[in-house]
Every structure is written in C-alpha cells, then in structure tokens.
Amino acid sequence: MVTSLGLRATKQRAAVLALVDEVADFRSAQELHELLRARGESVGLTTVYRTVATLAEAGELDVIRRADGESVYRRCGSGAHHHHLVCRDCGAAVEVEGPAMERWAERVAADHGYSQVAHTLELFGVCPVCSAAK
Amino acid sequence: MVTSLGLRATKQRAAVLALVDEVADFRSAQELHELLRARGESVGLTTVYRTVATLAEAGELDVIRRADGESVYRRCGSGAHHHHLVCRDCGAAVEVEGPAMERWAERVAADHGYSQVAHTLELFGVCPVCSAAK
C-alpha cells in the first residue's frame, strides 16, 4: 500500500494508515496524533504531519480546510473527483458528486477567459447524529 | 458608511475603506497594510486586521481563503450571495452566481439529514491578463 508509492514501510506509517482506515471522519494531524497516543502507538507529531501530507499528495487521503483554517484528513472510498458534506461538530462526512455543477464551473471559467481552473467546494452542516445529541 | 454600522468614524477606517474601494482584487490584510504605507497613510497592522474583520462581519467585504490559507478581502459589487472566480496570480475576481448549484447544495444536505448547512465554493484560475503576461 505504501511501498507502491516508493516509500519505505515503517511502523509509524502503518500505524497512521491503520488509524485513518478505521476513522471515518475528517480529522486533523493533531487529532490523529492524539488518537495514536491514546491507543499506545506513539508516533511523533512531525511524522504524522509528514505522513498525512504525503498520503494526501498521493491521493490516498482527502484534505479539506475547516472554518478555522485547520486541515483535516480522511480516507475516502472513491478515488474519483468528489466533494463532501461535512459535520461541523464531529467531522462525519458524506461524499457528494455534482456533475452538473462541475460543468457549470468549467463553463463559467471558460466564459471569462480563465485558464488552469480548479475549484473548492465543501458543504458544512450538522449531521443527524449530532443534531439528535443536541 | 461606517457610522451606519455603529462604528466611530476614524481616519484609519476611512483610509482602509478608501483603499478597498479602489482596489478591485482580493488582497490580504498585510498587503492592504503595505499599500496604505506606500501611499503615506500609516495605519497599524493590527488595526488593518481589525478593520477588515469588522467590515467582513458586517458584509461590507467578502473574504476567501487562498490556497496557502491566508485570508484575502475584497469589496464586492453585489450584496447578494455569490461566489468568485479568482486569479491565483493577481487576485482579480469575477463574481459568479449559480442558482441551480445553490439548490443542488440545499438538496444534497437535506437528503442526508444535515441541518444548519452552509457551503464554500471558489473557482481559482489564471486570468486573461496574467495569462497574456506569461
């Protein structure tokens, strides 16, 4: 999994991968670091930062910015382009797709002569679980 | 303009407002501070930060996050809800609207039981001017 990216298989990377594989919600590097510590696997915070950055570049993790600017990561099911509906309270996320919206974005950019266009789109709200827990 | 927001009319706020009124592109607090200094109006950096934050909360300035996380501000023509097509090089922006996309976002959120939903959407590219200047 990690060796196919030309990376060495270290126990730290294994620990991070195992964690993001079972945590479904978006989590920051610091939160992941804390979760690792809680389960006895002590991985340096620097290494967690480096690992999630590497995995994100490789497309293995999705990254989004929370409202406060902190980057949060998550292992997504689909490797295809998609966006997220994210819970502000717990980080729970639903992958969403909007082909029509994608085309609209392309269109708008082209109409104004912009090139090398990318877009960011995230939906934030409170998930049913957190709503119920009020 | 500023008094209608329950704020005192200081020369610093006047200077910042005059600046954002004539700069059409998205600019960071630090960039605005530098521009003020360049034109002889010396306003403290702290005050620039406070002023843009206040104006943004009041809806007088639009804020978006650049890819590096830095907040950039701009005076927009429309007070209505809209998004932006922004040049990565110079900050030039076009206001864009996508009513169909807005409805789609509402729909997706409702379908998944999420409440208090908001969304962020920005289009980034290279504007025609910067493309030409290559």
Add this chain to the structure above:
DNA sequence: CCCCTTAATGAAAGTCGTTGTCATTTCCAT
C-alpha cells in the same frame, strides 16, 4: 544474514498569519 547507504523519525527551534494585551489616543454625545 550482515553491512551500508539512505530514507525516515522526532525533539526542538523556527516561521508566519493572526489575535490578545494594555497604555495611550481620539471620537463624540452630553
């Protein structure tokens, strides 16, 4: 297996945008 090269780790220090502090200044309602 055992080296040996080199990638990877991690503690500590540094970066940088942004915010808090607090003494001083300035606005403005009375």
Add this chain to the structure above:
DNA sequence: ATGGAAATGACAACGACTTTCATTAAGGGG
C-alpha cells in the same frame, strides 16, 4: 469643552505547521 467609551498600535503571545539535524532503522547488495 469634557468625560467616558471606543479605537489605536507597539509588542507579546498564540497555534498550526515546517525546518533542522542528530539519531534510528528500512531493505537491497554482497
């Protein structure tokens, strides 16, 4: 005018993230 509250700004502090660099440990070649 003048008193009191709001605003300013130099400076320190904050926090997420990165860099540094000495140390550790993969893992391929012998």
